[in-house]
Amino acid sequence: MDYIIMAKELLVLYPIVEPEIQFIRHNENMTFKVTDKLSNKNYLLRIHKPAIEGFFGLQHTIEGLKAEIEILKKLGCEELLHVQLPVENRFGEYITQYKFDNYDEPCYATVLEWIDGEILTSKEEITEEIAFKLGQNLALFHKCLEELTPSDNFVRPIYNIDKIDIAIEELKYCVEAELFSIERYNIIKDVLISVKNQMNELKLRNNAFGVIHADIQLGNIVISENNPCIIDLGFCGFGYYLFDLGSAATIFPSNLRQNFLQGYASKAYFSFEDLRYIEGQIFMDIFMSYTLFMRDNQRNSWIKTHAIKTCDTLCRDFLEGKEVFYSM
Known part of the structure; x- marks a missing residue:
């Protein structure tokens, strides 16, 4: 039709x-x-x-x-x-x-x-001002929804440890489909187990978990009168605020990520000591995205090349305790 x-x-x-x-x-x-x-x-x-x-x-x-x-x-x-x-x-x-x-x-x-405006389509279009303002708007997004009183039947996805366990199991299919090797699967598994440990630490914090957007990417930002507006709440659900900070940070060139985080910190609590946790949430986001596409042969070819780069450099460095935030 x-x-x-x-x-x-x-x-x-x-x-x-x-x-x-x-x-x-x-x-x-x-x-x-x-x-x-x-x-x-x-x-x-x-x-x-x-x-x-x-x-x-x-x-x-x-x-x-x-x-x-x-x-x-x-x-x-x-x-x-x-x-x-x-x-x-x-x-x-x-x-x-x-x-x-x-x-x-x-x-x-x-x-x-x-919302009238131009959809953000390229990292090259982003200025320091846009990066800072998007950080502010994301903080306001989180703060507004802190006060949400959900109805009795309120149901949205939950980006928690259970989500990681499901991903670890589902990603075995990528080995069967020869999208990546068993060696790279084991690296991914080790990273996700490390992220689970981080999330157990985050559980002990107050005001770290709430309603998040969960899908901040270039195509979901509209520049309207020089204001970056966050659109498309299709994947919106419950998770750690650092998850949104991670996915949003990766749309910026490395030199603008600090501007973005400073914008967020101007409206909500944030510590640059949490970069390690943000790295973990970025990995969680990446590997969950593999599970969305892996069974579609028309759309899964990118996983092969992406997994090579991610596993052989970023994952290994992360597991060795090196900072990877500005390289992701």
């Missing part, structure tokens, strides 16, 4: 006049830019049907989507950040269930407000 046809069918259920539809991509969701020709206002339509099995998670369930709506509304009511607020359908609901002819099961869809 054509993506545009699917979007048109769904948008009949929304108060958007003469929608002009532009397909964006199909990864963890099908996404579209929708323009209301009457008001000239833009929206983001998401059909929550992942392109590959590895992308499916709690975030695609009705409970997970309701929780995401809670998060977006909480961020919006604080008015500290530019947020993609959810839009109601014609029935006054934020989540639409719809049965397409080409799918056996009904799909869920949501519409969010669009």
Whole structure:
């Protein structure tokens, strides 16, 4: 079924006049830019049907989507950040269930407000000012959601030690599929066990764990009026704040990472003595991403070259106690 046809069918259920539809991509969701020709206002339509099995998670369930709506509304009511607020359908609901002819099961869809601006696509586009401001905005994101009072059925992914144990088991498939050798698998396993030990230490801290974005990458940052806005809460869930600091730091060239961390520290607690923990969270993020793509032969080839570089240099140095933060 054509993506545009699917979007048109769904948008009949929304108060958007003469929608002009532009397909964006199909990864963890099908996404579209929708323009209301009457008001000239833009929206983001998401059909929550992942392109590959590895992308499916709690975030695609009705409970997970309701929780995401809670998060977006909480961020919006604080008015500290530019947020993609959810839009109601014609029935006054934020989540639409719809049965397409080409799918056996009904799909869920949501519409969010669009943030005008340019998506960050390259490290070369980032300035010291943008790096510092993104650090500030990430700190505000975390602080806003500290005050979130979840509903009784609030369900989102949890990025904890159990997640690492699952990844260690699942990554054995990469050896079977010859994406990397058993020797490199053992290196990855040793790193993840070390990260588990770090997380046991982090457990003893106050205010270190909460709602995190969990997917901060170049394509999820929109520069709007020189303000880096964090979008796409698809993987948002519970984890250590240092996880977000790690994934966000890697979008910057090494020379701008300190600017980013200083920006964060200007709005929330952060110590540069925690770089070792951030390194561990980056490794956790990397190896969990392998599990998302590894079973898709059309999208998993990058793992081969990435694992060689990561295991043979960064992992070995990390296990030897060397600092790798500025090399990742």
